[in-house]
Amino acid sequence: MDPNYSTIFDLDLEQNTEEKAKNDLEFQNFVMSNDENVGKMTSNNNTNLGNASFTNIENNNSTNNYSFWNIEYYSKYFNVDTKDVIERIICTIFPKESFFNKIDANPDLYGPVWISTTVILTLFVTSCIANSLVTYLKDKKGDAKYNYDFSLLSFASVTVYTYIGFIPLVIWFLCKYFAISLGLIDLYCLYGYGLSLWIPAAVFAILPNSLLHTIFVLIPGVISGYYLYYNIYPYTKRCDNKLASIIIFATIFTSLIILILIFKIVFFKFSV
């Protein structure tokens, strides 16, 4: 929707209500308080409130009235400070406190977007370094020319963005099916911050040793598995259907294991 139109609409409305208010002021008898007048007053108040919140958006960028297709609609999911983001990341690396308690009904999409992008870039950069290091170590004379592989970048983007975009959606549908109250944005937030473990882990892909690779793929894998279980289990536990927990966690762990395997095979593969 074009914002200009809504502005014009609201201005018109404001004029009308002002006129109405004038008329009401002139002809109304408030002491009598007959029902019709009360109804009018409340409706006027409502429209005025609507206008007030609209001007608030203009000033503070707090969003209530924007439609789903408008960019401003999403700014309520970016309502975080630097401090919040850092606290949330720490909460995922050391999962001692429930993540949903931590975010306190204010899930953000900043973390998921930029943490997944950082993971992609880190994986690409470290696998490039590892590849060139291995080429150098294998051939110390320096004859072999190292050729970087740009397809790793596109592959990393496809893998990580699919994982982060698709799996929370599937889990959300399952939750809907079993009538578990977990919001879609909450799940995106949970999964997105969960990926932050892979940023330090990806740095260890530089070490040219396959045993170390396995260790540094398994550690973040196990922690993020525990993190997802720890945060989602309290919700699935309440469901009467025992199948709910099984199906949801089967989905979560299968997708996580596939992600770990892809990381191990594609990015943690350069060893002497």
Next chain:
Amino acid sequence: MASGKYNSLKDLDNFDTNVDTNMFDTPSSSEGLDYAININMDGVSGNMDTGSSNKNTTNTNNNNKSIQDTLDEPVLDTLLRDLNNVWAKMKQVLMPTGNQNLLRDWDLWGPLILCMTLAIRLSMSAPENQSAMVFTITFIIIWCGAAVITVNSKLLGGKMSFFQSICILGYCIFPLTIVSLITLLIDYFIIDLILVLVGFAWSVYASIGFLTDVRLSQKKTLVIYPIFLFYFIIAWMILIE
């Protein structure tokens, strides 16, 4: 360039009012009228020559040349004027401490030129079977990256217009483009590394100078971090060539 048009329209507006007031001030003296028109014509032509920068307004003598309508001028002049604008903005990026108003008048020609140069440069030295992919990836990273960063800072509460932000991010690639062209000539990895680091720092510094919004003090890091990532990946692609 929509904003360019807007500027000239505004100037015409000024021109009209100025003529009016001057005419009423000195209705009898034809000399005064002449003078007033000369001055105003200068204002207009100066703006036509250098876009929004009001530098070149001192050529009072050759009015006949600069009064000329832009409709009648040779195409070469038009192109050169735009190129001059682009070059002025690039210089602005190289010396980011100076006057920052030049980048308010956004255009996408400069970013396009820089992006094409960088993409061609990177695909030239790419391995044989990957050059097309390198070109595409460079292009996608620059334009989509700039768009995503802009949307991100808008969602965090920034007030800058969409295309202006893209224009600034695009122009701030300039230091990295220069570095990428220099590294074509130098074959030592350490020197390349230092040059790329300098170019990277320069780009980030310039773009932050232009894009920082004082109102976002609590979220400053959140706005800067994506910009840092953006130039980091471009710098990395230059380095691994």
